[in-house]
Amino acid sequence: MIEYCVATYRCYDDKADFEKKATGIAVGLTVGSWTDLPEARKTEMEKHLGRVVSIEIHEPSGDSVDKRYADIAIAYPDVNFSRDIPALLVTVFGKLSMDGQIKLIDLKFSSSFLSAFPGPKFGMQGVRDLLGVHNRPLLMSIFKSVIGHDLAGLREQFYLQAAGGVDLIKDDEILFENPLTPIEQRVSVCLEAAHQASERTGQKLLYAANLTGSTARLAEQARKAISAGANALLFNVLAYGYDALHELATDPEVSVPIMAHPAMAGALYPAPNHGIGASVLLGKLMRLAGADIVLFPSPYGSVVMPKADNMAIQHALLTNKSEDYLFSFNSSNDAALSLAPSFPVPSAGIHPGLVPLILRDFGTDVIVNAGGGIHGHAMGTIAGGQAFRQAIDATTQGISLQDYALSHPELKAAIEQWGVKQ
Amino acid sequence: MIEYCVATYRCYDDKADFEKKATGIAVGLTVGSWTDLPEARKTEMEKHLGRVVSIEIHEPSGDSVDKRYADIAIAYPDVNFSRDIPALLVTVFGKLSMDGQIKLIDLKFSSSFLSAFPGPKFGMQGVRDLLGVHNRPLLMSIFKSVIGHDLAGLREQFYLQAAGGVDLIKDDEILFENPLTPIEQRVSVCLEAAHQASERTGQKLLYAANLTGSTARLAEQARKAISAGANALLFNVLAYGYDALHELATDPEVSVPIMAHPAMAGALYPAPNHGIGASVLLGKLMRLAGADIVLFPSPYGSVVMPKADNMAIQHALLTNKSEDYLFSFNSSNDAALSLAPSFPVPSAGIHPGLVPLILRDFGTDVIVNAGGGIHGHAMGTIAGGQAFRQAIDATTQGISLQDYALSHPELKAAIEQWGVKQ
Numbered sequence: 001m002i003e004y005c006v007a008t009y010r011c012y013d014d015k016a017d018f019e020k021k022a023t024g025i026a027v028g029l030t031v032g033s034w035t036d037l038p039e040a041r042k043t044e045m046e047k048h049l050g051r052v053v054s055i056e057i058h059e060p061s062g063d064s065v066d067k068r069y070a071d072i073a074i075a076y077p078d079v080n081f082s083r084d085i086p087a088l089l090v091t092v093f094g095k096l097s098m099d100g101q102i103k104l105i106d107l108k109f110s111s112s113f114l115s116a117f118p119g120p121k122f123g124m125q126g127v128r129d130l131l132g133v134h135n136r137p138l139l140m141s142i143f144k145s146v147i148g149h150d151l152a153g154l155r156e157q158f159y160l161q162a163a164g165g166v167d168l169i170k171d172d173e174i175l176f177e178n179p180l181t182p183i184e185q186r187v188s189v190c191l192e193a194a195h196q197a198s199e200r201t202g203q204k205l206l207y208a209a210n211l212t213g214s215t216a217r218l219a220e221q222a223r224k225a226i227s228a229g230a231n232a233l234l235f236n237v238l239a240y241g242y243d244a245l246h247e248l249a250t251d252p253e254v255s256v257p258i259m260a261h262p263a264m265a266g267a268l269y270p271a272p273n274h275g276i277g278a279s280v281l282l283g284k285l286m287r288l289a290g291a292d293i294v295l296f297p298s299p300y301g302s303v304v305m306p307k308a309d310n311m312a313i314q315h316a317l318l319t320n321k322s323e324d325y326l327f328s329f330n331s332s333n334d335a336a337l338s339l340a341p342s343f344p345v346p347s348a349g350i351h352p353g354l355v356p357l358i359l360r361d362f363g364t365d366v367i368v369n370a371g372g373g374i375h376g377h378a379m380g381t382i383a384g385g386q387a388f389r390q391a392i393d394a395t396t397q398g399i400s401l402q403d404y405a406l407s408h409p410e411l412k413a414a415i416e417q418w419g420v421k422q
Numbered sequence: 423m424i425e426y427c428v429a430t431y432r433c434y435d436d437k438a439d440f441e442k443k444a445t446g447i448a449v450g451l452t453v454g455s456w457t458d459l460p461e462a463r464k465t466e467m468e469k470h471l472g473r474v475v476s477i478e479i480h481e482p483s484g485d486s487v488d489k490r491y492a493d494i495a496i497a498y499p500d501v502n503f504s505r506d507i508p509a510l511l512v513t514v515f516g517k518l519s520m521d522g523q524i525k526l527i528d529l530k531f532s533s534s535f536l537s538a539f540p541g542p543k544f545g546m547q548g549v550r551d552l553l554g555v556h557n558r559p560l561l562m563s564i565f566k567s568v569i570g571h572d573l574a575g576l577r578e579q580f581y582l583q584a585a586g587g588v589d590l591i592k593d594d595e596i597l598f599e600n601p602l603t604p605i606e607q608r609v610s611v612c613l614e615a616a617h618q619a620s621e622r623t624g625q626k627l628l629y630a631a632n633l634t635g636s637t638a639r640l641a642e643q644a645r646k647a648i649s650a651g652a653n654a655l656l657f658n659v660l661a662y663g664y665d666a667l668h669e670l671a672t673d674p675e676v677s678v679p680i681m682a683h684p685a686m687a688g689a690l691y692p693a694p695n696h697g698i699g700a701s702v703l704l705g706k707l708m709r710l711a712g713a714d715i716v717l718f719p720s721p722y723g724s725v726v727m728p729k730a731d732n733m734a735i736q737h738a739l740l741t742n743k744s745e746d747y748l749f750s751f752n753s754s755n756d757a758a759l760s761l762a763p764s765f766p767v768p769s770a771g772i773h774p775g776l777v778p779l780i781l782r783d784f785g786t787d788v789i790v791n792a793g794g795g796i797h798g799h800a801m802g803t804i805a806g807g808q809a810f811r812q813a814i815d816a817t818t819q820g821i822s823l824q825d826y827a828l829s830h831p832e833l834k835a836a837i838e839q840w841g842v843k844q
Contacts, residue, residue, distance in 0.1 A: 029596065032567025048570035080569050082598040084636055086661035090685045091596050094658065097688030098719045098727070098770075104689070145454025147502050148470035174451065174513050176504040214506055215637060215665045236516065239508035241663045243637045263516030267526070271693035297520045305520070348520075 002047050003110035004075035006327040007092035011070050012101035012273045018055050018070040025096060026050035026074050051075040051329075071105065075327065083116035085242040085289060093276070101273035107280050108327035109288070114338070121249055122257040122292040123340025124318075124365060130231070130257070131167050131204045136396050137364055139388050140168035140345065142371035144381075146175045154181055155189040157381070161374060162197030162205055164385015168293075168367065169194075170234050171210035173261045183209055183221065184228040191229045208232035208259045208293075211248075215240055219247070222254050232257045232293075238264040238281075242289040249290020259345075260291035269309070278309040283316025284325065286342060293343040293367065300357055300421070301349015307361070310346055314362060317342040345369045351418035352411060355391035356401060368392060378413050387414035424469050425532035426497035428749040429514035433492050434523035434695045440477050440492040447518060448472035448496050473497040473751075493527065497749065505538035507664040507711060515698070523695035529702050530749035531710070536760070543671055544679040544714040545762025546740075546787060552653070552679070553589050553626045558818050559786055561810050562590035562767065564793035568597045576603055577611040579803070583796065584619030584627055586807015590715075590789065591616075592656050593632035595683045605631055605643065606650040613651045630654035630681045630715075633670075637662055641669070644676050654679045654715075660686040660703075664711040671712020681767075682713035691731070700731040705738025706747065708764060715765040715789065722779055722843070723771015729783070732768055736784060739764040767791045773840035774833060777813035778823065790814060800835050809836035 011021060027034045030050035037045060053073035060066040074092070081087040093104045120126070128134050141161045146154060161169050169190070177183060187209050194205045209230040213221055218240070222233055237245045237260045248254050262282055269278040282296045294317055299307040315324070318341045325337055344366055346358060351373035358368055370388060377384030390411040394404035401420050405412035433443060449456045452472035459467060475495035482488040496514070503509040515526045542548070550556050563583045568576060583591050591612070599605060609631050616627045631652040635643055640662070644655055659667045659682045670676050684704055691700040704718045716739055721729040737746070740763045747759055766788055768780060773795035780790055792810060799806030812833040816826035823842050827834035 031569055045570045079600070080598075081596070082600075082635060084634075086637075086658060087598045087634060090658045090661050093689065094595055094661075094683075094685030095770075097686055098684065098692075099688065100726075101692075102688070147453055148467045173516055174503070176502075176509045178501070178504075212506075212509060213504060214669060215508075215663065216641075216669050219638075236508060236512045239512050239516075239663060240665065241637065241661060243662065247636060247638050261516075262520065263512045264519055266519030266521065266524070267515065267690055267697045270520075270523075271696045274693045275689045275697070304522075 001330070003078045003112050004051065004327055004329070005078055005088060005092070005110050005113050006053055006073055006075045006108040007104060008071055008073040008106035009096070010103045010105050010273070011072055012067050013070075014068055018057055018072065021070075022052040022055050022072045022074065025072070026052050029074075029091065029096065030076060030080055048077055048080055050077065073106075075329070078110040078113045083113055085246065085285060088113070097274075103271070103273055103275055103277060104280060105277040107284055109325055111326055111328070114288075114326060117246065117288045117339070118250060118290065119287060119339035120290050120292045120342050121254075124292075124343045125340065127206070127257050127292055127343055130206060133167060135364070137359060137362070137392055138167040138343075138367045139165065139385065139392060140170060140367050140369040141166045141374045141385060142170055142369065143172050143175075144371060144375040146172045146181070148180070150180045151185055151189045154186060155193045158190045158207075159193040159197055160381035161385060162194050163200055164374065164382040165201050165203060165389045166205070166374070166385045167203065168206045168208065168232065170208040170259060173210060173234060173236055173263050175210050176212045183225050183230075187225055187228040187230045191231075206232040206257065208234040208257075210234045212236070215244055218244060219251055219254070222248060222251070226254070226256055230256060232259060234259045234261055236261050236263045237286065237289070237291070238262070238268070242285050245286070245289040245291060257292035258290065259293040260286045260295065262296050265296070269305075277312075278305060279312035279316045283313040287317055287339055291342050293345060295345040295347045295369065297348050298346030298350060298358070300346065300354045311361065314344045317344045318365060341365075343367055352387045352391040352414040353401065353418050353420035355388065356395045357421055359392070359395045364396070373418070377410070378417050379410060383410040383413065386410040423752070425500045425534050426473065426749055426751065427500055427510060427514070427532050427535050428475055428495055428497045428530040429526060430493055430495040430528035431518070432525045432527050432695070433494055434489050435492075436490055440479055440494065443492075444474040444477050444494045444496065447494065448474050451496075451513065451518065452498060452502055470499055470502055472499070495528075497751070500532040500535045505535055507668065507707060510535070519696075525693070525695055525697055525699060526702060527699040529706055531747055533748055533750070536710075536748060539668065539710045539761070540672060540712065541709060541761030542712050542714045542764050543676075546714075546765045547762065549628070549679050549714055549765055552628060555589060557786070559781060559784070559814055560589040560765070560789040561587065561807065561814060562592060562789050562791040563588045563796045563807060564592055564791065565594050565597075566793060566797040568594045568603070570602070572602045573607055573611050576608060577615045580612045580629075581615040581619055582803035583807060584616050585622055586796065586804040587623050587625060587811045588627070588796070588807045589625065590628045590630065590654065592630040592681060595632060595656060595658055595685050597632050598634045605647050605652075609647055609650040609652045613653075628654040628679065630656040632656045634658070637666055640666060641673055641676070644670060644673070648676070648678055652678060654681060656681045656683055658683050658685045659708065659711070659713070660684070660690070664707050667708075667711040667713060679714035680712065681715040682708045682717065684718050687718070699734075700727060701734035701738045705735040709739055709761055713764050715767060717767045717769045717791065719770050720768030720772060720780070722768065722776045733783065736766050739766045740787060763787075765789055774809045774813040774836040775823065775840050775842035777810065778817045779843055781814070781817045786818070795840070798839075799832070800839050801832060805832040805835065808832040
């Protein structure tokens with residue numbers, strides 16, 4: 001049986017014959033030519049030939065900003081490429097990315113391609129199990145500033161964040177190996193601070209240390225950080241390629257959750273007529289490659305991604321329906337998806353007054369992530385964390401932030417500072 | 423002395439205070455905050471602080487398509503990041519890529535950052551030396567279709583290309599490890615065909631075998647291909663990240679030129695207000711990472727890149743002026759650049775009638791690259807290669823293709839088939 005991976009493109013063109021374009025892609029990016037082939041050769045080559053799955057043409061309404069486009073889905077036989085993400089991407093969007101106004105907006109996989117990807121080692125449930133927190137959204141905080149700080153400075157910042165009751169702390173993604181805070185020593189002092197804070201909060205905590213440096217030495221760096229006690233890793237996936245994440249996630253010695261940072265994603269997803277859609281870039285491919293936790297720009301704060309994109313990423317990270325990931329011409333995909341869900345983390349510009357909105361959109365299965373909204377709290381960093389925890393508690397109990405603030409001074413101060421967004 | 427790498431951005435915004443935005447970037451992506459710091463701390467942190475180098479504001483002319491933007495150059499102290507391309511990119515365009523309409527349009531490097539990059543191992547001169555061709559543009563051809571072909575089919579295609587007098591043959595970038603033509607056997611039969619053709623043409627030939635598969639095994643694959651006789655490698659750089667190329671280029675066992683394919687580049691360079699400019703993406707970073715030969719979409723054929731972008735890539739690949747790559751606040755950079763030039767290859771849609779245009783724009787330092795323009799020749803593949811060589815000979819001798827065609831039937835047929843573009 002021939003199995004296919006399917007790519008869906010949005011192609012903008014004022015007057016193209018989209019049927020012809022679709023056939024051109026299906027043939028051109030697989031067997032090269034078809035109609036010229038002798039019949040005997042066609043029989044042999046059929047298993048390599050791409051197929052047009054669907055073409056949906058959007059004709060403009062006459063409004064000058066509304067442009068003509070078509071969503072074209074092409075099925076690529078998976079025998080044509082090896083079972084790795086670079087091979088898939090180069091096949092479906094290598095040359096084609098340069099062919100006019102075209103954006104890759106969805107990917108589905110053959111069952112044999114998908115079988116090469118165990119996905120997140122921990123996933124959402126595994127992260128909750130490590131923290132022992134199952135019934136509420138988690139809270140993460142980011143260091144305020146780290147460049148030029150020494151170990152003592154980092155330790156202090158870490159302690160203040162942890163003492164406020166956050167569940168996860170992540171390195172700044174721009175903290176690289178440096179003489180002041182090398183990864184092993186940084187992990188060691190930060191986890192010492194975590195332990196100290198834990199005596200106060202009674203909570204567990206994950207610290208995602210930033211995995212950086214040369215590609216060939218990423219696994220070694222990860223092992224170094226883990227031996228020093230790191231219980232999570234942060235990784236700038238797009239600067240290294242999805243395959244580097246896949247290798248880390250499938251490495252048995254990388255025994256901690258991996259958090260995918262979206263650095264560089266803005267070079268790829270925002271343009272309407274070029275690039276790769278957010279739900280593919282930060283959703284499906286991150287989960288496929290094994291990210292346990294995935295950060296992406298929230299629609300609430302300073303770095304803005306449209307809410308529809310956020311919801312599409314959320315769906316891609318959490319869905320347990322095979323039909324969202326698997327493609328088959330022949331059979332329905334009603335089995336549960338084998339990939340564990342990745343924890344979604346809408347990020348940037350988050351303050352406690354946004355918690356009701358985040359939980360309305362994401363429910364309980366979300367990590368609320370804040371930087372300035374914790375460190376910038378008028379009563380200090382510890383109060384900043386507490387205000388967030390209070391906002392989460394209030395919202396999950398169905399109490400308005402304003403009401404809850406009456407008996408919670410940290411939340412009260414936060415609301416006075418940043419307001420509440422409904 | 424503080425050394426800096428400089429990133430230049432084009433930021434679109436109808437009403438932003440660009441001075442404020444520039445300062446926000448310079449501070450926000452380095453020390454985090456500045457004005458709040460105590461004076462003593464400022465002294466300590468100054469070496470980590472980003473600097474605004476320049477702001478050039480373009481006010482719209484009133485024409486509705488002309489938008490307001492500013493080109494903002496920010497200097498980042500190189501002590502803030504490790505000496506690798508992922509660290510640089512994440513620093514200068516990690517988070518910032520997601521911050522509104524912004525495109526990374528240039529990069530310059532500190533001398534210490536640059537010193538970590540030996541650049542192309544062979545470069546343009548090294549490739550010419552391997553081929554023994556110093557006084558004319560080179561000719562490369564691409565397999566027509568390869569998927570589903572067996573070794574005998576590939577060998578035949580290879581021979582026909584080689585016999586026409588091409589200097590280089592590259593694998594299709596979508597040819598991955600597969601049971602029909604695994605890399606070692608492919609290299610072995612193709613080089614056998616090259617040898618056979620060489621007896622006819624008296625020429626040397628480089629065959630760039632496509633290096634694919636998992637990131638951690640790229641070097642092993644490269645060694646395998648090289649032991650089988652591969653004398654060049656093709657690599658889909660953007661699917662793996664620049665650092666993977668850098669590692670291959672600096673690996674002493676990778677003793678052959680590396681050809682960088684632009685697969686996926688269209689997801690990054692074409693949008694005016696997002697992504698990474700072509701001269702950075704396919705120019706400076708490819709050369710820095712060590713590509714000996716760089717392919718990019720030509721402005722002449724089917725896959726279109728604006729000519730200005732082509733010329734900017736060419737400049738980035740060939741310039742020997744330090745000032746194009748090096749940044750310093752203090753000294754002029756009048757020494758020659760230490761990086762060897764990378765061979766530029768404008769690709770896609772090329773036929774012999776375009777050779778005068780290509781040579782007008784690129785001079786002698788170019789690889790003319792064709793697929794359909796060779797295989798599709800009315801007199802066959804061998805004649806296709808010959809027609810190109812004739813077009814190159816005519817143009818370098820200052821003879822018009824039409825005149826040269828009078829005594830060269832292969833060129834004559836090509837002109838009848840595709841015309842001549844002036």
